[in-house]
Amino acid sequence: MAEPLVVLSGVNKHFGDLHVLRDINLSVDRGEVVIVIGPSGSGKSTMCRTINRLETFESGSITIDGKPLPQEGKELAQLRADVGMVFQSFNLFAHKTILDNVTLGPIKVRKKAKAAAEKEAMALLERVGVAHQAQKYPAQLSGGQQQRVAIARSLAMEPKVMLFDEPTSALDPEMINEVLDVMIGLAKDGMTMIVVTHEMGFARKAANRVVFMADGQIVEQATPEEFFTNAQSNRAKDFLAKILTH
Amino acid sequence: MGELFAQFDVWSAFGQTLYLAFFSAIGALIIGTILAIMRVGPVGIFNKAGAAYVNLVRNTPLTLIITFCLIALHYQLKIYLAPEDSPTSIVDNGVRWAIVGLTVYHAAFVCEALRSGINTVPTGQAEAARSIGLTFTQSLREVVLPQAFRGAIAPMASVLIALIKNTTVAYAIGVAETAAFMRDGLEFRPDLSFLIFVLVAGFFVLLTMPLGIALTHLSQRLAVKR
Numbered sequence: 001m002a003e004p005l006v007v008l009s010g011v012n013k014h015f016g017d018l019h020v021l022r023d024i025n026l027s028v029d030r031g032e033v034v035i036v037i038g039p040s041g042s043g044k045s046t047m048c049r050t051i052n053r054l055e056t057f058e059s060g061s062i063t064i065d066g067k068p069l070p071q072e073g074k075e076l077a078q079l080r081a082d083v084g085m086v087f088q089s090f091n092l093f094a095h096k097t098i099l100d101n102v103t104l105g106p107i108k109v110r111k112k113a114k115a116a117a118e119k120e121a122m123a124l125l126e127r128v129g130v131a132h133q134a135q136k137y138p139a140q141l142s143g144g145q146q147q148r149v150a151i152a153r154s155l156a157m158e159p160k161v162m163l164f165d166e167p168t169s170a171l172d173p174e175m176i177n178e179v180l181d182v183m184i185g186l187a188k189d190g191m192t193m194i195v196v197t198h199e200m201g202f203a204r205k206a207a208n209r210v211v212f213m214a215d216g217q218i219v220e221q222a223t224p225e226e227f228f229t230n231a232q233s234n235r236a237k238d239f240l241a242k243i244l245t246h
Numbered sequence: 247m248g249e250l251f252a253q254f255d256v257w258s259a260f261g262q263t264l265y266l267a268f269f270s271a272i273g274a275l276i277i278g279t280i281l282a283i284m285r286v287g288p289v290g291i292f293n294k295a296g297a298a299y300v301n302l303v304r305n306t307p308l309t310l311i312i313t314f315c316l317i318a319l320h321y322q323l324k325i326y327l328a329p330e331d332s333p334t335s336i337v338d339n340g341v342r343w344a345i346v347g348l349t350v351y352h353a354a355f356v357c358e359a360l361r362s363g364i365n366t367v368p369t370g371q372a373e374a375a376r377s378i379g380l381t382f383t384q385s386l387r388e389v390v391l392p393q394a395f396r397g398a399i400a401p402m403a404s405v406l407i408a409l410i411k412n413t414t415v416a417y418a419i420g421v422a423e424t425a426a427f428m429r430d431g432l433e434f435r436p437d438l439s440f441l442i443f444v445l446v447a448g449f450f451v452l453l454t455m456p457l458g459i460a461l462t463h464l465s466q467r468l469a470v471k472r
Binding site for chain 1: 370373375376380388392471
């Protein structure tokens with residue numbers, strides 16, 4: 001059995017007095033799709049962001065593909081290139097065209113030639129269904145289209161693992177599925193994914209494992225089927241009762 | 247009007263003002279950008295040094311800075327910016343020290359204008375830049391600064407306009423620019439005082455107003471749509 005791709009062990013973090021991550025232990029295997037759910041303020045987004053060190057942590061360790069997370073500088077940048085990240089608010093580069101958004105990383109970080117990068121970018125934009133918008137600017141696209149471009153931008157780096165921080169929470173309801181469809185496609189293609197989301201449908205369709213967090217701790221983990229039908233902890237039962245009654 | 251131009255070298259005074267403004271503006275843009283990067287960067291000591299510079303310089307009168315340059319740095323410490331033995335040494339040193347003073351002073355304001363531009367760039371932009379593996383310098387150069395410059399054009403216009411008018415302070419150290427012409431004109435031709443005032447005011451308005459209009463237009467045209 002190969003070693004897990006992402007390993008968090010004993011990770012702790014405080015925001016001032018607030019202990020946002022309490023002794024987090026989590027390992028994610030290659031090709032695995034892990035959903036992180038939990039009430040707001042449970043630390044799930046913070047955990048997701050510590051994995052590529054957009055958030056610092058105080059104790060514990062995080063390794064990706066066997067390598068511990070570097071502190072700062074060039075090494076950290078190199079590691080981040082291997083970890084894709086999709087944000088709640090898309091964060092496309094507002095002053096660049098859709099195509100330039102996707103080619104920036106491959107050209108500047110992977111040192112690819114412009115023509116090759118653009119060809120690959122167009123293929124990726126085709127895959128997420130926004131190739132015809134390549135020359136537009138982010139503000140000219142709908143939220144769902146922007147988020148699909150953001151996914152293409154991450155994919156262009158050929159990441160080992162992709163992090164999704166509530167990728168559909170800022171979208172209008174009718175646009176959620178177009179983004180989830182792309183994500184389901186990625187999961188089927190074997191991408192390792194850690195997804196913070198409240199989309200239970202996606203969890204059931206694409207996830208290998210559900211991780212439930214509350215108050216900065218991982219309370220329980222199980223397969224989606226098991227978790228949704230037979231949650232063990234009271235916190236999880238309480239949470240599920242609140243979101244599944246609607 | 248013809249009398250004035252015959253008696254005083256008005257054109258060379260205007261030229262000197264333009265010369266001062268042009269080189270001080272370039273210097274202030276360069277140093278101000280460096281200061282802004284220091285202030286927003288991840289290195290604590292640079293943050294503090296940048297903040298100390300801005301707070302010290304911004305709160306000191308320009309007249310003091312320019313006279314300090316000439317009297318303390320040049321006369322007292324014998325720092326020459328133009329060769330000591332050249333026939334135009336006194337004039338050249340005066341002009342160059344005036345440019346240094348103007349540069350140092352306005353760099354603080356350029357820095358703050360740029361920082362206000364940087365504040366128009368949402369943090370998510372820098373996070374996204376870092377998350378695709380760009381280094382700190384790359385994410386500044388490719389993502390944050392291009393947007394920050396656009397957001398800074400409007401406040402920068404105010405700084406440039408102030409700089410152009412502030413070149414008149416160079417007359418405190420004897421540079422023969424427009425304010426020096428005004429002083430001489432008022433002293434020797436008090437009968438033409440109204441004309442002199444109107445001429446000098448007209449010169450500055452002619453210089454600054456198109457600049458203001460152009461930069462406002464530019465800031466609207468280049469505005470980053472969010």
